[in-house]
Amino acid sequence: MPTPPDAPSATGPGSAPDPGSLAAYAESAIAEDAALVAARERAVEIGAHAVSPAVGATLCLLTRLVDARAVVEIGTGAGVSGLWLLGGMRADGVLTTIDPDSEHHRAARAAFTAAGIAGSRTRLITGRAADVLPRLADDSYDVVFVDGPVIDQPRYITEALRLLRSGGLLLVHDATADGRIADPSRTDPETTAARQAALLISEDDSLLPVVIPLGRGLLAAARTAAPADEV
């Protein structure tokens, strides 16, 4: 059933696809389990706009394709995207997820526990990504998922490129500033930041990027494996 216009949205303002559109079909094709449904409801209660079901399923798929063991997430929210990422990761994989809001972290912790995720598989770091990311090791992560404030995307991309191993995957949510990026007349700070982030990615010859028009826009970029990694 479509969400009424004045109802709180689980995925954020402006993100509900038009009923009958291909995007609406893509969302309706994904069924979430009880743990995800509960986490999504909690996200609405605390105002932590979660990825849409189709974006979540795409995160899970891509994370599985790179056989991810070590993933960094910027913007934990109530744990909806974290659950999808963990679902795609190896059984011994660890999700490092960063958020300055301790209420969001409490909600995410509860969501991970309710889903039966072992505590050893999640590392919740309460703090601003700009302060935490410089403490994480170079070339050590299979996937970096960026879902914090759009205005900070350029600096997150720079850090993410340092963290990613060759052959790893960079994923940026809200990469389109809710669709505004396509409109040249929009020059507000968020749209400008999203454009700068996209430019940083497109100018990096080691990356193969694509924008996936689901949710608020998911940019996925695979880092080319270094020759020594190609057997």
Ligand SMILES: C[S@@+](CC[C@H](N)C(=O)[O-])C[C@H]1O[C@@H](n2cnc3c(N)ncnc32)[C@H](O)[C@@H]1O
């Ligand atoms: C869109 S929500 C994340 C939703 C989550 N990824 C999901 O789909 O379930 C954005 C999150 O970024 C967090 N945030 C805000 N400022 C931040 C910062 N400086 N560093 C990291 N996270 C930040 C907010 O507290 C919020 O939980």
